[in-house]
Amino acid sequence: MIMQVVEHKHHFSHLYKPVFTTKARYIHIWGGRAAGRSHFGTSYFLFQITQPGYFRGVFLRHVFSDIRDSLFADFKDRLEESDFNGADFEINESKMTILYKPTGNTIISKGFRKSSGNRSAKLKSLAGITHVLIEEADENTEGDVNKLDDSIRTDKIENIQVIFLYNPPSKNHWLIKRFYNLVDTGILDETGKPIPYYRAIPKTNPDVLVIHSTYRDNIRNLNEKTIKKYQSYGDPESIFYNEEMYYVDVCGLVPEGARGRIYRGWKPVSLEFFRNLPYPSYYGIDFGYSDDPVAVIEIKSHNKRNFWHEVVYEPGLTNPALADLMRVRGVPLGADIYADSAEPKSIQELKDLGFYRIKEADKGPDSVLFGIKQVSAMENYITEGSANLWSENEEYKWKLDQNGEPTNEPVDKNNHAKDAGRYAITTKKQLKRKKKIKVAKTSDSVEAPKASADKSKLDWL
Template identity: 30%
Template sequence: MVAKKVSLKSIIGGGYGRFWNFRGRYRVVKGGRGSKKSATTALWYIINLMKYPLANLLVVRQVHQTHKDSTYAQLKWAAHRLGVSHLWDFKLSPLEIVYRPTGQKILFRGLDDPLKITSITVDVGYLCWAWFEEAFQIRNEDDFDKVDMSIRGALPEGLWKQLTVTFNPWSEKHWLKKRFFDEPNPDVLALTTTYQCNEFLGPDDIKLFEWMRANRPRRYRVEGLGEWGIAEGVIYDNWEEKEFDWREIAKRPGISSAFGLDFGYTADPTAFIATLIDHERKEIYIFDEHYQKAMLNNQIAEMIRYKGYAKEKIIADSAEPKSIEEIRRCGISRIREATKGKDSILNGIQYLQQFKIYVHPKCVNTIVELSNYIWDNKNGTFINKPVDDYNHLMDALRYAVTSNKQQSGSPVGQVSGQTVAAQITW
């Protein structure tokens, strides 16, 4: 094999020296957006798997399906960035990455399939490292512990067991804060990183963070500076994250569907939400979402069509009638304006508070907004007005559900003669 020299400093940059050299059991990094925590972690694993020929890596997310476009793509990028991608096999079925010279593996698992987590074996060497990406999505600490306990057994000299945990700190009530940040432990490296240590950002990226600091100071503290999201004054405490099969929920008598859309572009995302409503039991099931900046109207229409909702009634923000008309002309014929009036926001919130809301784990952005959508605070006292932040999916949810208020809605099982099950792919 021909040796290849690369400059790690030019590829990795600064700000992660302690992370790079720590050998304790837990490396935990909370950080804002653009803090290069995931990129640095991926680079570390590619380099060190090549350096230690008996090591193997398990990569874990809450939902297995989310790996392909996140951790798998990030590790593939890291191999390319280091100029060693020709030494790795990137497999899609099953999803895994194999180091050709030795047969070492990077395995991908989701906590939504616990049996596959507890029965992992490797052909070469030892399973000694695990990476929990977007760990905020792991709401149940016991799920983390099961994987933690699976990284066990004696190792040869020179190897060590280690779990790396990376996440955005959306809520201070998450178990990660107490376990890794509030109780000092010599076997834990707990770091907070920000975009300010990422020398690879462009001027436009920095400009966006500066805009956020001036216009969305609360969001800037979390997404810019990596500080914990404050959970006091949360508007909705009537929700929980829950695995469910929307197809089974849809079979209930009287279930109706409701879809909402809130527009955004440069600073704010376009937010789309899909729900099932059980009026008799007072339950709402949020089973799909879309959350993306810089979407043109034709792209929004294509997204709705791709997801299988083109024939559904979709309630959109009435502040943009031109956008609604353009989307309608793109074939989303049943899109309608939301009805607004005096106190419509408060009335909609009060109506939603009457329901128990269940959110599927795949709806990550909905979970983030529900955790951070709070009442405004004046001089230490909460007032009857929401903070204008973390509210894009919340507005879309309000449009969808309140429009369904006086009607049973279209039967969930039927969309233009086809079943929803036939249209929606997960």
């Protein structure tokens, strides 16, 4: 087999040799950038499609159209670099399929989504598939990947291979939780604390082959300037110094939170501490639908500090069920509640069910960016048991540009609890501002009452 690879100019790195002999169904090839993963994946598919044995391959990405400029284009590059006769291949540019005429072996292209929206693609025609190559595998949900896995079946070969290509996702990602244990790197920051990045150790599973790679494993194919640039990301004296990029993109470590995360530096407080804060509670609601959860967040605010507590975070709740759960979990019927104004019927229904002070959240133009700036300008604390709030705090992120740098457009995902709290905080601030303007216009010097414990045991606030 290896001799045949050489004869056809498939120059595979020794790092990927186990892929040819493994009996594992799942193959994870991941790590830092410039490790040659996509190059290997498309070279491997070119090798397989030209073998005399039965082969049916699939190029797969989250969005179908993204395959055109990635795996499909890469495969054509591998073909051009090889010594195969191009006339032996029938390539359909519109459907992104490849037929090797001498054997009838084929590669098709599929996406989990038809477009960048939420519309799912129907992954049919996968019976008889022998190999799947998933690029940017971390873009897909565990549910989508499980459905794909369940649809792949064939009796033509003994070992089906599902190959995952991806860069390091955060520690909360399903790929990490399902396949790895995390350990500290042993590296300390300038304050003597462990850096917030981890080494991923594969869990013992004979059905999974893991190959972790970085640019160092592909260094013979990189020029000196590229290598120096990667190394400069980890040099505090360099103008290119970027800790996250160095540890994640270069070293292939697993970060604490998502790349481009929106909120950082939030601190934990105990539920007891939160309950004892002498400031009035108010609430925000982000209504869920289908699989998305309804999020109800309790907020206490004082001196440009917000304290967050997760009350409800559950999918599939009707409004009557939500009202019952809010009552059970201590939300007073007379509480100030600010809910997503996109759901006026739900707001009215909760009002009819007894929460008579519920109001629509103040959502003007650019309200999302405005609200994120408002929240980020304040100090924020989360109760220790608010698991979903903490998870969203690490996963809610900005969209990344083509260079992997954050934009100013948030990804509409992992944000249900964050949106609920944002509705409450920004609307409350707007109402206070409007009240001050009204007071000023009437020359009324009414001063709002202060909490009784402002200068007692909470001096640190």
